Amino acid sequence: MIAPPAQTPSSQVQAQQEESASALRIRVAAIFAEHRSRLIPTHSKEARAARLYPMLYVGFALPVILVLCFVSLPCFVPDEANHLLRADQVSCGEVIGESAQGAEAGGQVDSGLLRLANGFSRLRNRWKARYTGAAHPPARISLREFQSLETIQWSGSAKWAGFGNTAIYPPTSYLPQAAGLWMGARFGLSVLHTIFLARLLTALCAMALGCWAIAICGSGRLLLAVVLLLPQTLYLYASMSQDAMLIAYTLCGLALVSRAVTESRLLSSSELPLALCFFLMCAAARPPLLLLSAVLLLPPLCLRRTRRETLRTLGCLALLAAVTLAWSWRAKHLGPLTTWNGGNPPAQVIYVQHHLSQVPGIALHTIKADWGKLLFSMIGCFGYLDTFLPGMAYPLFLELLVAAVLLDSRRRRVRPALALLVVASVAGVVAVMYALEYLIATPPGGGHALGMQGRYLLPLLPALGLLGVVLPRPREWGRPALVLVLAGIVDLRLPLILASEFYHQSLWGVLQMIW
Template identity: 30%
Template sequence: MRFYEWVSSFLSGQRLSWLYVCYAVPIGLFLILATPPFQTPDSINHFFRAIQISEGHFLSERAGNTSGGPIDESVVGFTDIFFPMAARPAVKFDASMAARAAGRKWGGNKRVVEFPGTAIYPAYAYLPQVVTIGIARAIGVSVPATYRLTCIVDLLVSIALTVAALLLARRTALWIFAVALLPSTLMLYSSVSQEVLLVPVCFLLIAALDRALDERKPVERAPLFGVVLVAVACITARPPYVGLLLLLFCPALVMVRVHNDGPNTDRHYGAERRIVWLFAAVLACSAVIVMSSRSAWAPVPPPRSEAGQIAWLLHNPLEIGRVAWTTLRQNGVFYFESMIGVLGWLDTHMHKDYYRASGVMGLALVAVTLLERRGAVRAIRPADRLIVALALLTSIAMIFGALYVSWTPVGRRVVDGVQGRYFLPLLPLLALLLPARSSSGAESRALEALKVTCVAIVLIFPIYTFTETIEAMLSRFYL
């Protein structure tokens, strides 16, 4: 088999998924072993929330001026050992930390602690962690070992869901492969976080849309219900992703016409049904969010104020454009770098050359999609691309809008709290926005060679990721 044919063969879901596993497992396990406990964003609060749910407390409660609940004192003491390392690059992991943490058992005494950032998340967002913690406690596993075991299970679950997305996807397969192997994504996969499920489930949702757009088969009620249920799970774990519901309106997603006189294969757009499904999904999301947060919701402290920020925007609507421009101009580089890989508590940067190389890899991804021949994949019509673009832009705008209202001081011209990792689950949608080529002859052979070269860049880039991740982690936490 010629080299070009061999590289092209990895565009099939099965080969690509096997290659993905070969990369993701060793990089993920290295991150678990090399990252000291709780050195990923909000991991302490996520661990507390998972423990709370594993004890049967599906809803958090008010704790002081915020929200949280009672947590085993042994766990709180364990987190206190490593919290001083967070966002402090000068503080390294040492033998005394390991000695203080070793052998800590689950106690029994409880201490009320605050974890407002995660207290409002629905219980099912932590399913892998809850099951692992419950089993580990039942068989007498120590607190530190429970934490590491939870990270390992999270990694395996995330990889399995991503493999399912790769096998389902068409045009988005290589994008899912590349995004799932970025340092930021692998850091989330190998940590304790609700994003362990959120990110790969979003990949699955996009892969299902991709397959449906390619096959153009009528969508029946049962699979539609399943897709909407998955979308609701994603949105309730991160409400700004509500824009994904707009994907229901892609014209290529034709519906099966329902008749009273028996089965029928009539295909139609079904605008009324789509609107009903949209409103049902929004209501379900709202109900879950309200139920999950009502007992634990606490107002943000000054100088932040949700009501005050909304009032300021209503009185100054022309400032929205200025806020958007100023935010992107000031933080655009940070968004890109933290989307690619700023590990730890956003204190562990990769080498600058790595971010430049990531940009080249991204351009290679775009080129592969643009050079895909029509016939290999079905062309996506402009109307479908418009809906995908609206869904993507709406979700991104909601991310900035939600954090501007809830996390940014009133009247500030720059949005606070936005991180690049929030955009990771949405990136594969870009593959559906790009048109495929239609050419033949000598030009086609030249373009095919360029396409294979770009595919090769994407396929070998994770090797660079592994080497840079090793250097960054050792430098930050040990040297």
């Protein structure tokens, strides 16, 4: 019998290396499959909703947003002119705004961009003049005015501009806007067409994050999708405002928490840092949202792991708060605080200190005076906050939001008292927002807070979807998708409404004028 040839040392080493490589590939595939099963639902109904809801969202939102990117007049979204200047600053590599002695913070921006922003700001002021009663030119933009602004080119020379209310924001909320401005300037596009490009990139990035959030979300998936289909959300996505990315970041963080709570498990080693990053980017841009990150405590509390896991989450929240406060402290020293409506924070603080007994009355009066306006502006309020949807659209969207919470409930064995954590975090964010508005946007001694806008509530609404884990599941499943269909059908009218309000031409004529 012939013996097999003996293996040489080199062949033995090669065989061992192949076995090690094969074992490594198997291990990597197992890890990928484990994380994929956690980030993407695998149950039949969950998988069906995870595929259907993003498809419905994209099918209705994408055409509306693509048209709005061009039809919506630049600088007509709240504070969009200053967001535009801040995005240009970020595109030049400036992480934070520059301070100016005795003046509001700002920075160096392209003079051509500044000229276009001032041109559209004049149009917006003319729009505002409709309410003064004095003689003024027509509010709608004409073809000649549009063509004069369309010819403005990038100058290549920098000029100082003040934009104190946006210079303090972190660059993470302006990444797609800055990328669009940078590409447009390098490719030789006009300033106006560059803004359109930046809007498109912002909308696509925000929509991509929104689709991912819908796909991975557990309880509250339907509510999250309805919030993304609100006309106000679509209007902000098709703009240069930081609210577009801010809403997307918040929804992604809430979706990760919702998935873990629904599956009765902790956030994985990859999900927890990701959720922290999303909440950090939100809190740095809008500090009251720091309170919303308290929902990260839900997974360990639901599993009654109140020691090691809860302490680890509390440590993460402490780090999140430290970074947020450090950024806010740095931004505070850029310049004087931006105020409006005659606000005077030092005088307002003195008034509150001497009239503490009136604070509950001020809060009740604010709720009574603001709740209707807040709901309207949360669903859709455009232009100079004076352009609205058809009257029946508002009660319809309110009913769709309530139906989304009830139809997407999935009761788990969790303590109902944990719902108080969700409610308290959302209520805390709203209370801090109102307190800040009372300081900086309300005259000293005002009877109720001014300046609160419904768009501030959009990142908070999906958090209420976490309440679905303590609500009973409805008997029927499969009809919730009709909620998204109804919302999408109403959204299709939004470009027509804005075109008829802003321009003399029809929607098709506006698109032909732009291109």
